[in-house]
Amino acid sequence: MFEGKAKPLSAAGLAAASARLGVGAPALWAVLTVETSGCGFLPDRRPKILFERHWFSRLTQRQFDAQAPDISNTNGGGYGSGGAFQHQRLAKAIALNRPAALKSTSWGLGQIMGFNATKVGFANVNGLVAASQDSEDAQLEAMVTFIEQANLADSLRAADWAAFAFSYNGQDFQKNKYDEKLDLFHKRYLQGPLPNLSVRSVQLGLLMLNYGGQNSVDGWFGPNTQKATLRFQADQGLNVTGVADTDTLTRLASVLGW
Numbered sequence: 001m002f003e004g005k006a007k008p009l010s011a012a013g014l015a016a017a018s019a020r021l022g023v024g025a026p027a028l029w030a031v032l033t034v035e036t037s038g039c040g041f042l043p044d045r046r047p048k049i050l051f052e053r054h055w056f057s058r059l060t061q062r063q064f065d066a067q068a069p070d071i072s073n074t075n076g077g078g079y080g081s082g083g084a085f086q087h088q089r090l091a092k093a094i095a096l097n098r099p100a101a102l103k104s105t106s107w108g109l110g111q112i113m114g115f116n117a118t119k120v121g122f123a124n125v126n127g128l129v130a131a132s133q134d135s136e137d138a139q140l141e142a143m144v145t146f147i148e149q150a151n152l153a154d155s156l157r158a159a160d161w162a163a164f165a166f167s168y169n170g171q172d173f174q175k176n177k178y179d180e181k182l183d184l185f186h187k188r189y190l191q192g193p194l195p196n197l198s199v200r201s202v203q204l205g206l207l208m209l210n211y212g213g214q215n216s217v218d219g220w221f222g223p224n225t226q227k228a229t230l231r232f233q234a235d236q237g238l239n240v241t242g243v244a245d246t247d248t249l250t251r252l253a254s255v256l257g258w
Contacts, residue, residue, distance in 0.1 A: 004133025110143025195219025
């Protein structure tokens with residue numbers, strides 16, 4: 001459930017986001033890194049999510065609090081581990097109330113809550129979910145629209161991380177040092193280099209195809225990425241260069257239906 005095309009972030013998608021908000025790529029990468037470690041998909045091609053039990057409780061008028069306190073609770077938290085486990089929690093909630101479950105979940109690169117679907121330009125939460133399954137470009141566009149609607153672009157441009165964090169992450173943002181993390185990553189990306197989108201695409205594709213020890217989608221071409229690339233190229237009959245070249249990207253896109 002929720003497996004999609006899972007297309008990687010493109011140069012056009014990133015450039016459009018930067019232009020719409022009037023901010024540099026370092027600021028965008030800072031937000032994406034803090035929200036989802038800079039990747040919007042799991043290895044199984046489902047979007048990264050976080051299920052919020054307190055929102056499910058609120059949206060269902062506490063109907064399921066007694067029978068399922070792990071997924072319906074007036075108290076926030078209780079997330080457990082990330083990744084696939086969040087989809088397990090979501091599945092339990094869907095069995096009780098699908099619309100409320102989808103609205104109680106944050107989706108994709110920018111972790112946009114389902115109940116904000118209409119705010120970010122979709123007819124309903126199903127539209128947000130479908131877009132989140134399709135591509136990181138669509139996930140980023142939803143994040144950009146949320147930032148515009150919440151009037152947060154000025155804070156982002158000024159690198160006023162406390163102001164941005166208060167509205168984007170919530171009034172308790174300081175508990176997790178959300179603003180400090182944004183500031184740290186922003187300074188790092190300002191110094192450069194930025195994540196390489198071609199390398200990210202190769203990393204994401206190799207991750208989804210379960211190649212080697214490749215488990216990071218960060219845009220940095222390290223030894224694990226190289227080893228996985230070599231294996232994929234050999235398996236596909238490509239020139240075994242160990243480089244994230246055009247032929248490798250084209251074949252990954254073909255195999256994965258990008």
